[in-house]
Amino acid sequence: MPLSTQSQTDDAQYILVASLDNARNISNILKAITFKDHAIFSATPNGLKVTVEDSKCLQANAFIQADIFQEFTIKEDSVGFQVNLTVLLDCLTIFGGSTVPGVSTALRMCYMGYGYPLTLFLEEGGVVTVCKINTQEPEEPIDFDFCSSNVTNKVILQSESLKEAFSELDMTSEVLQITMSPNQPYFRLSTFGNSGNAHYDYPKDSDMMELFQCTKTQINRYKMSLLKSSTKALALSCKVSVRTDSRGFLSLQYLVRNNDGQICFVEYYCCPDEEVGDD
Amino acid sequence: KVTWRIFKKSIENQQVFICRLNEACVCVCVCVCVCFSTCQGHSFPFEDRGRVVPRTTGRWADPPDCELLAFGLRLLPIRSTFLQQSVQAVFRSLATLEKTVEKCHIELDADRNRLTFTLHCKHGLLKTHNLSFQDSESLQAVFDKDSSTNVLKAQPRVLTDTVLNFPPSLDEVTVTVSDERVWFRNHVDQEAEPSKAMLTELCLSSDEFDHFEVRARSSVTFCLKELRGLLVFAESTGLPVSMYFDKPGSPVVLSVTDSVLDGNFVLATLSDESGVQTSDRTGTPAPPADDFMNDELESYLIAMDTSMAAGPSVPAPLAPGRVVSPTATPDPWSPAHSEPGEDLTEEEEEPGRPPNKKFRSLFFGSVYPPGSPLGGHTPSSQKVLASDSEDDG
The missing domain is CATH 3.70.10.10 (Proliferating Cell Nuclear Antigen)
Known part of the structure; x- marks a missing residue:
């Protein structure tokens, strides 16, 4: 060669x-x-x-x-x-x-x-x-200071079920609200668009749910425009881990398997949009 | 009767959209009226808007119903309607809907002007869409398909193969029935240059139909697009399609029925009358005499040929306004559409124009002297598209 x-x-x-x-x-x-x-x-x-x-x-x-x-x-x-x-x-x-x-x-x-x-x-x-x-001067990546000890809620889902939800998300909504809770609705994605709102609820005992570890009810909003970019990684992945820490920061970890069966990870950190109360 | 409705008026194109749901019927209407009903035991859970029922706890619609509902909603021809888009967003992908949705629950909260679709999907995923809407004026299609004079029932394949012969750009198709035959032909716009128009006609024998009941010879013109849409659905479900119709100007009802569901598409047909007669809707003429049984196709084609050439110079054979229908029953469409023009959303005839379609004078004018009596049928100002030798004899 x-x-x-x-x-x-x-x-x-x-x-x-x-x-x-x-x-x-x-x-x-x-x-x-x-x-x-x-x-x-x-x-x-x-x-x-x-x-x-x-x-x-x-x-x-x-x-x-x-x-x-x-x-x-x-x-x-x-x-x-x-x-x-x-x-x-x-x-x-x-x-x-x-x-x-x-x-x-x-x-x-x-x-x-x-x-x-x-x-x-x-x-x-x-x-x-x-x-x-040509290479450029490397910038220092932002440290989101997301450590696993601060994680309050964590779910692992088969990507398949999230792909469908993400493909249908109402893009007129400015934010994607993620609710994670030890009680109902357990894991919920919500949008608030021009035509009304929509919720996607995943029960904790769904066979798409590989792991459900939620200790505290958290409702956080994330900019749709930011999260939208993660859908490309979602499309490639076979599993996704969704975690939030005590500050409401979101971590999305995608497990991607390539054609040769090897595993890579893509990880997203996203800041919450704003503090919200119960909706 | 009416449990709830959603109405939206689109000012730009003066079309009116209705989505009406009641215990028996989901109805979507423009010039097209799509009705879906479910049989007993499968009815959609609905709440009566008139009475104040705080929340409905109804039964669930089964996937075929959802699919049909989604299908009907997607057929809505209005682009500008906000609610329609929202509802379509709920049923964005019919393919996934079919695979993933197990149950669908539709609920209307009238107090909050909120329409909720709850889809129970595989793996326990629950999708809830809360759509807001505005109530608007009422419009309702009243029709009674059982009283139709003509009923044709055919396997979707027969009709699909028939409409395949028409170009995709064709807007309307004319269906003409006689005692033993049915003709499908493309409708040529009044404004079209007759010498340039291409005419396509297919003749189906009554044998091709599962059920063939013609009590009055008639010719109706309606939108092909909706027929095509229905045929796609009918083919996928393998359900035969029934056509119920009377006379030009009154709606044609296309229906698919099985034990669980009953879908009715009510389509406006072109009125025969020109704008001259706008005030009198009940004067719709009787079906044109249209017997073709003893004619050779060749002679017909010759007639067509000569008429093509003679077309532009031939005067309209009948004066408008002299036609009185022997069966002057109230138009079933009229409660909804007092103005005949509304029926003809895309095909309104301009007042002051020659009373009928050009091709009428084309054929009729060349084959017969203007105003020739047509057998036992009331002379109509209608387009008569085929020669009529038997009736003459």
């Missing part, structure tokens, strides 16, 4: 080298968090974390574990850079992102360090494309 022969010589210069037989395994996940152009990449020996933020109120993290890659070499404890995610995705799908079985784009992603571009070697059917994407 052209990629492997070529890389041997250059490897020494790079502080990060990650290769993947099928670029779609990473491009699919990155697509799910592409609601803003700029993405902060931070690599550790465990893998790659890609962070996208919106309005200082929403943060999406895609975790791509090191073992997803066929090769993942990192020479420092942590490597960080920022690139334009849209450009990166365009490069990853430069061969058209074909979905024909047996045809895949091999990827080798290399980074030489601060100030250098992110270099992608892409190969499909013997054709190699080299893309160099």
Whole structure:
């Protein structure tokens, strides 16, 4: 393979080298968090974390574990850079992102360090494309300070049932209200749109509900415009964990299984819109 | 009788939309009236608006009913109606509705002007849609399909294959019945240039129908779109479609019925009268004589051909206003529509124009001398689309 022969010589210069037989395994996940152009990449020996933020109120993290890659070499404890995610995705799908079985784009992603571009070697059917994407000064991701010890309510659902609800959500509603409670209605999504309001109630004993751990009734509203961007990740995922902490911050964790059966996570944090009383 | 209604008037196109639900009937009306009723034991739970019933605790509608209801609501032709959109949003995807909804509960809270749809879905998911609405003036389609003079019943496939021959852009179709045959033909707009209009006609024998009952030869013109919509539904459920109609101007009722549900689509038909006669609705003429039995198709086609050429120069054969129907029963539509123009939402004839459709004079004018008597039938100012040799003899 052209990629492997070529890389041997250059490897020494790079502080990060990650290769993947099928670029779609990473491009699919990155697509799910592409609601803003700029993405902060931070690599550790465990893998790659890609962070996208919106309005200082929403943060999406895609975790791509090191073992997803066929090769993942990192020479420092942590490597960080920022690139334009849209450009990166365009490069990853430069061969058209074909979905024909047996045809895949091999990827080798290399980074030489601060100030250098992110270099992608892409190969499909013997054709190699080299893309160099200029990196930017990495910004510090917002720390939402969401720790599991502060989680008051948590449910894990099969994504299937949420997909349907999200596809039907009344987008004229400015907010999505999430009610989580140890008592009825247990887990409720509500919208308040032009034509009236709508509620989606999930009973705690539904076979779609894998885990139901609610200790306290919480009703919080989140901007629909922010949560809407999480639907792409929802579409890819097979399970979702919905958690709220004592401040009403929302964490959505999506478990995404790729074509090879490997597991990645996409996580969203969202600030509550405002304090609301009972409705 | 009427348990509740939702009315919205759209000023722009002067069409009126009604959604009326009562114990037996869900009715949606513009020029199209869609009625759904469910048989005993399956009735929708409804609350009487007239009486003050705080909350209804009714029975549940089964999925087929929901589906039919959703289907009917989606057929509503008005785009601007706010409530309609809201209701359609509830039933956004018929495909998922069918798969996921187990029960549907519809409830009206009149005090709060709130209409609540509760869908019980698979996996215990409960969807509640609270829609607000405004009450509006009343309009009601009154019809009695059992008193119709003509009843045709056919498998949906027969009718689907028939309407397939018409271009998708065609707005109206004319159905003409004689003792043993039925003709479907495209309706040509009055304004259309006769020489450029293409005429398509299909003739079905009475054998093709499961039930064929023609007591008065007649010809009615109505919207094809609604017929197509109904046929899609009828085909998917495999239910035969019945057509009930009398005379031009009175509604045609398309209905699908099985043991659980009864869906009636009441469609306005084109009135034969021109705008000259707007004040007298009951004067709708008798069905045009239209017997074609002894004619060879060739001779008919020749007649068509010559009439096409002669068309523009042939004067309208009959003067308007001289027609009196022998069966001058009150128009069943009239309680709702006192103005005949309202019946003809898309097809209103302008006053002052020649009284009838151009193709009437086209065919009639060339085949017969104007005003020729047509057998035992009351001479009508109607379009007569086929030659009439048998009646002459």
